[in-house]
Amino acid sequence: MRGRIRRGAVASALALITLVATACGLEAGRSVPLAVRPGSIQPIPELEGVRITVGSKDFTEQEILGLIIAFALDAAGAEVRDLTDIVGSNSLRDAQVRGQVDIAYDYTGTGWINYLGNESPIPGSQAQFEAVRDADRTAHGMRWAAMAPMNNTYAIATSARTAEETGVKTLSQYANLVNTDPAAAATCVGTEFSVRQDGFPGVIRKYGIDAAKVQKQVVDDAIVYQSTADARQCRFGSVAATDGRIPALDLRLLEDDLSFFPQYNAALVMREDFAAAHPRVLDVLTPISRLLTNESITELNRKADVDGVEPAIVARDWMAAQGLITIP
Structure with missing residues (x-):
């Protein structure tokens, strides 16, 4: 998928060099790609200067979702490291488990089937979310929270x-x-x-x-x-x-009239220790998750993939339009 701020193949090459050099995973990070200022998201003393690494997978929707997190936490006063655009679900998951990424949006169906090894999905978005939330917390100490209405099945x-x-x-x-x-x-x-x-x-x-x-x-x-x-x-x-x-x-x-496909609602995923140490992160991000409907995320994806607008600009401008942040 497309890179953001035209970094695409160059970023992939740099990431590969970094991985080889460190021999232990993802170590490099970037600051947020565009400057933002507080809007309805105001600085939070408990987050002031806290280093938070935000991740995402390497396709347009994931980049947009990761950048939404990054801009929101930046506006709240955190010191954000941008590790969006990680290649593949398993690489992002490994980075989170190892503590190299603190927070990301992931999909409930991916968690249930890919990460937890189940073969059959749970019918219904809320039931699927609750199942993966409870099982992943017990098995791996991962916290799922703030499920969005959007379902990228x-x-x-x-x-x-x-x-x-x-x-x-x-x-x-x-x-x-x-x-x-x-x-x-x-x-x-x-x-x-x-x-x-x-x-x-x-x-x-x-x-x-x-x-x-x-x-x-x-x-x-x-x-x-x-x-x-x-x-x-x-x-x-x-x-x-x-x-x-x-x-x-x-x-x-086509209508999935036998309800085969799993639910793939986006939700925030964090390690349990990170969530416990920084509970105000959910105060910032939960209201944003509620705004992420199928209609809104499809339009954001369209702007990036069809109109050619960079994901960083798409994410920032949408957040500004919602009044969440302001553009300096």
């Missing part, structure tokens, strides 16, 4: 034109099309989605799809969206439900 999408031509609106209807007319249901799937049990293999099992009939192409996630919209290379594709390219390309999400 997996989905299968199609173009408006293909939806009209095929009449497919649900995953059950998609499965029937695959089984009866495979060429009409040619599908592009992202690399990770193609192998994850909460991805395409699970969809095949849950919806009774004949795997031998699937006409599937495994491609980079970024290619899926345009390819599905063009309907030449593929007529259906795997997507993340809050990606800004979905409305921009007029894609339609």
